[in-house]
Amino acid sequence: MPVPVQRDPEQTRRALAAWLAARSPRAGEVEVGPVRVPGAAGFSGEILMCDAEWTGSGPPRREPLAVRVAPTGHRVHPDDRWADQVRLLEVLDGTDVPVAPLLGHEPDPSVLGAPFLVMRRIEGRVPADLPSYHREGWLAALPPHRRRAVWLGGVEMLAAIHRLDPDALGLGFLDRPRYGTGHLTQQLAEYTRFLPFYGADGNRTATTALAWLHEHRPEEPAPPRLLWGDARLGNIVYDGETPAAVLDWEMAALGRPESDLAWFLHLDRHLSEGIGAVRLAGLPGRAETVRHYERLTGHAVRDLEYYEVFAAFRFCVLTARVTRLLEESGIMPPGTDFPLHRNATRLLARVLEEAADRCGGTAVPR
Template identity: 65%
Template sequence: MPVPPQRDPDLTRAALTHWLGTRSDEIGAVELGPVTVPKEAGFSGEILLFDAEWTESGVRRRQALAVRVAPTGHRVLPEDFWDDQVRLLKLLGGTGLPVPKVLWDEPSGEYLGAPFLVMERVDGQVPADLPSYHRQGWLADLPPGDRAAVWNGGVDALAAVHRLDVREIGAGFLDRPEFGPTGSGQLLRRFTHHLDFYGVADDNTTAAAALDWLRAHVPDDTGPVSLLWGDARIGNIVYAGTRPVALLDWEMAALGPAEADLAWYLHMDRHLSEGIGAPRLAGLPGRAETVARWEERVGRTARDLPFHEVFAAYRFCVVTARVARLLGESGILPPGTDFPLHRNATALLATVLEENGPAVSSRGRGPALQRPRTA
């Protein structure tokens, strides 16, 4: 679901044309093609695509570019993570991970009303969230063996993120010691610190029960600290055929146990199948096979997955409450609408809680414990 249109495409094109011409005294004769928004773009970030031509040092250059604009009016996430995100993307460009190359970044809001960065555009296909890739699209059109290759390529890319040495790449700035020691407890406290921003309803007893459970089951975290992609899912991967060529959307990056990413990867796929009442695509490896492959790639056993799977389900439920609020504020949905995304996320959270132990706190069960309905 893309961010609602926030700018005039012709004015944006003129602003970017002028801005690109200021990058160097050697750059001139800048021409930009139409500025478009990718249909796969998520609600948390504004992406602009265009082709650019310019003369640099007497040589005519042409390149497909992507601009990511810092969120302003439609903020799904509470923290201003922009500077850290730009810094991280630049660091990752030297690690061998398939991330888009950052060409330039603009720290001011002078040109587009917010900071932005310009990256090389990576050609390929992205599994769509809406409609779910389990229902239709290029992934559904592949034979089962190729679907498995797509999924496993994502698992391998995720494991490559987790094999990075946080100190060696200089990613320690992602730590948030104000929320406690690096680990599961820090991630939970950092997230719940912003519950008022997300706006989950007081009568959502499923979310309340999940938070009680999480606070009672925080792991000791004896494992290593890893770089966390944050929004790790195949819907944030550009594929060339079945091969990942770009890992996108690092605005939720953090430090902590790598299992938090693995659980998110599993849960987001589950939401787009079971969570919306859609059959999961044949050929996609299941949970056990996925975990085993990840363990083989990172060289250790997964720890505390039940906690991280409940945490993933809880976070997604809370984030969808924020998305529902933004849709109401933007006029896309009437305020108070029963939004299927949030309703289904809450129902799947209830299921995950039931699978992992006592799900209901003293607050009891409420109407939020419905089963998922087709979106």
Template identity: 40%
Template structure:
């Protein structure tokens, strides 16, 4: 339908608005920076943006080449994750994100990229950045969605189901972790309330106020009001949450199982339902426009798989799915604000003509 196509195009344009700057200039700057770290003259080859980049950060891929006096020619395939020039959120903590990934790599079996260096100063390329090893594998496409075409759609139903189940298990493995015991208490934003629904609502209300620039957006306020009225009375256990749990943030190896979980900038503390609901909401939003993959299990089995891997029953899922929709809608508002600030007058219409909010309203009319 025309409306659906327009919605997908809007999301794609929102991504394009955040493209990184002059890659050749950055290659020179980053090469000089790496030369200091490695004590040898480094050349960066193949500097490019990834085929699909994240919504909220600027990323460059490159191969670093240098000559070691003893070992000879050396090379590393690297990812440079830069703090966004115009971000979707009011603040970023790249050093904290790097620390989270280092902790997961050192103390858990959760697969994440190896973090090599963190540069917290803005002097090198104009903003802080993190340098990681590039993980070999394939990532399901976001734009267009993997439902529409590509290697995952072309896989056999058995391979698709293996990928789906192993992804859910990896997500649940994150949610079983105790962030405080691992030294990750900085993810607990206590200024917004206790970990759980109160903190999430407080934090996202602050993000929303920043994203809309003080404008009144009645449609979003109505969803906030619903969440306040329907807040669960008995909170599930809280743990580490990935924050942006979706297939397009996973690198898969040849066995259709996760080789690395990516994009931890939305990591937080909360119940596992937070990640499950985000995963379900975004996947099912795409099903508004595309058919399900033939090998993917249905919603009930996904929930059962997650509960089995988490080790407890899933609770109050409607609340957390509406909250997921609210979070996604606020991200859309932020994309629109960024487009508007870049000179696109159409950007502000995301505050009202928001396909994510349409889906949330459908859920509230028919929660089944």
């Protein structure tokens, strides 16, 4: 679900053309084509697509561009950490993790009304969330063995990210010590503080899950790894069955890799079981995914069940925020029974019940 259009397309086109020309005066004039919003974009950031052509003294040069604009009116997270996202993309561009090349960024909000960055658009296909790739689309149309390759390619992207050395890359800026020490401590403290911001403070399943997460928090052995944050098939551009680019780093952090792996598994579970869809044949299951990840990284996965509750809780909270934004923007009347949040809450209750059964007792309010 894309962010609603927040700007005049023609004015935006002219502003981008002037900005690009000013950054490369030797390349001559810049012509920017129509600006459009991709239908498969997420709700947490404004994405604009366009093509630019430089007409200097040499042969014309054309570039497909993706412009990401910092969130303003439609902010899913209480702190967008925009500067950290830009800095992380600059760092990752020199690693084995494929990201769209960053062509430039603008911190001055006067150009487009908010800071923005411009990337070279990577052509390819992305598994869709809406409608779920388990129900239709290019992934569903593939034979099972090719679906398997797509899934394992996603796991390989997780492994590539987690093999990076945060200290060597200078990624300490992703730490959030004002919320405590360690990723879990920081995240749980932040969600506890901002639950009303997300609109989830009245959700009994979410508040019960948060209490359970505090009570059962596992150790966080050092050193932490880089976490993608929004690790899922829908944030990967594929060239055939091969990942060509990893997208969306706004939830990046430092912590235990199980956090990413659990999110990857849970978001797929939401898009199948969570919405009542049959999971595609050929996609490896949880156990095989974990084994493949462990072979790729040499990391023995531990406490995955805890991190799956953590993933289900975070997704429930984020969908509560999206529901609030839809109501505030007038897209959806207040009080509407929004399936996204309802399904996320139901699946959280199921995941929490499974965890409670393993630990003994009942964790979900009756």
